[in-house]
Amino acid sequence: MTPPSAQDPSRLPPSHVADDGSRAVVRDALGVGIAVGASGFAFGVTAVGAGLGPAQACAMSLLVFTGASQFALVGALGSGGNPLAAVAGAFFLGVRNAFYGLRLSELLGLPRWVRPLAAQMVIDETTAVALPQPDRRRARIGFLVTGLTLYVLWNLTTLLGALGAGALGDPRRLGLDAAGPAVFLALLAPMLHGTRERLVAGSAVVIGLGLLPVLPAGVPVLAAGLAAPIVLALYGLRGRGARADGAPVRDAQDERGGQEKPEARENAREKPDARENAPDGPDARENVPDGPDARENAPDGPDAREKEAHR
Amino acid sequence: MTTWLAILGTALSCYLVKLLGLSVPAGVLERPLVRRLAALVPIALLAALTGIQTFGDGRALTLDARAAGVAAAAAALLLRAPFLVVVAAAVVVTALVRALG
Numbered sequence: 001m002t003p004p005s006a007q008d009p010s011r012l013p014p015s016h017v018a019d020d021g022s023r024a025v026v027r028d029a030l031g032v033g034i035a036v037g038a039s040g041f042a043f044g045v046t047a048v049g050a051g052l053g054p055a056q057a058c059a060m061s062l063l064v065f066t067g068a069s070q071f072a073l074v075g076a077l078g079s080g081g082n083p084l085a086a087v088a089g090a091f092f093l094g095v096r097n098a099f100y101g102l103r104l105s106e107l108l109g110l111p112r113w114v115r116p117l118a119a120q121m122v123i124d125e126t127t128a129v130a131l132p133q134p135d136r137r138r139a140r141i142g143f144l145v146t147g148l149t150l151y152v153l154w155n156l157t158t159l160l161g162a163l164g165a166g167a168l169g170d171p172r173r174l175g176l177d178a179a180g181p182a183v184f185l186a187l188l189a190p191m192l193h194g195t196r197e198r199l200v201a202g203s204a205v206v207i208g209l210g211l212l213p214v215l216p217a218g219v220p221v222l223a224a225g226l227a228a229p230i231v232l233a234l235y236g237l238r239g240r241g242a243r244a245d246g247a248p249v250r251d252a253q254d255e256r257g258g259q260e261k262p263e264a265r266e267n268a269r270e271k272p273d274a275r276e277n278a279p280d281g282p283d284a285r286e287n288v289p290d291g292p293d294a295r296e297n298a299p300d301g302p303d304a305r306e307k308e309a310h311r
Numbered sequence: 312m313t314t315w316l317a318i319l320g321t322a323l324s325c326y327l328v329k330l331l332g333l334s335v336p337a338g339v340l341e342r343p344l345v346r347r348l349a350a351l352v353p354i355a356l357l358a359a360l361t362g363i364q365t366f367g368d369g370r371a372l373t374l375d376a377r378a379a380g381v382a383a384a385a386a387a388l389l390l391r392a393p394f395l396v397v398v399a400a401a402v403v404v405t406a407l408v409r410a411l412g
Contacts, residue, residue, distance in 0.1 A: 101332020175405030
């Protein structure tokens, strides 16, 4: 699922400080579950506005249950896109959940028979609540409470939105066609913490809009996905030169921080980049410790927190 | 019928990919390149979707009330507004611009 949590758990008092840790994690989990769950209404209205039936909208929230993919699929189908391209776009958006699952699997230590049930709840919000918890018990509570609250509410509000869409009249007159892009933007914003991320996003917009008039509906989005490997390849070429100079290798730091939220990890991953890039210029030595580049690229400060708060 | 197939295809593929993450032994998918791609591909897709659903009209590009709405959402994000407020800002501003236009 995916609408970002309106209430970022990192802004709430850390659970381990409270006397009763489980109460704190339940509160965090409910906050996220309720705030994001309510936004299923926008999905229900959007889906029906895109030409789906209420049953189809509800089936999506019940079975797909990962918000970005849901919005992407109804958007692509609504614009008359090739169904295969529409499914592919939704699927690629859902692939990140596999990486959440990897992290959660270590942390939650779920018995084999529970995994097929828990899998449906492996999404942005449950990961964001569970990963920062200090122990397995609280991580499990956070995962379960967030997941169940969100699942129940997201499906209820989808139903309400889908049924209410007809009574609301023309969704365009009400501006509801702007809900989809706003959801995507809200999901995107906290991810844009580094130069590389912004470069990927900017290139993807240009590719997507540029190809829109010439490719069948749904395909431009997939083509825009290529911005990721392209930018990565460009950085890889630069990074290799830097590593030859003995700059720290990014991957070593990737392995740290097992308890962080996924975004926090993304942030952590950015830091070495600043160092890798530094030795390129003539001022390399000066820039290594804390040049302007390093500051810009190291989103660990309060700034990063602020951006994360948008989730 | 096609819509149902697309829904079921999305549901199945998205579920399997979630289950894959929980079931695969840690380390298999943890290659740095794969992980970096997994972090960047959603960024590319979300950015393209935002652009296309803001400026796209079928296969044509257009500038209409949605652009104002999405700009309002961006402003709300910069002000650290909660998720629901961000979406509401986009919807309300788009509706207002349409009503005035």
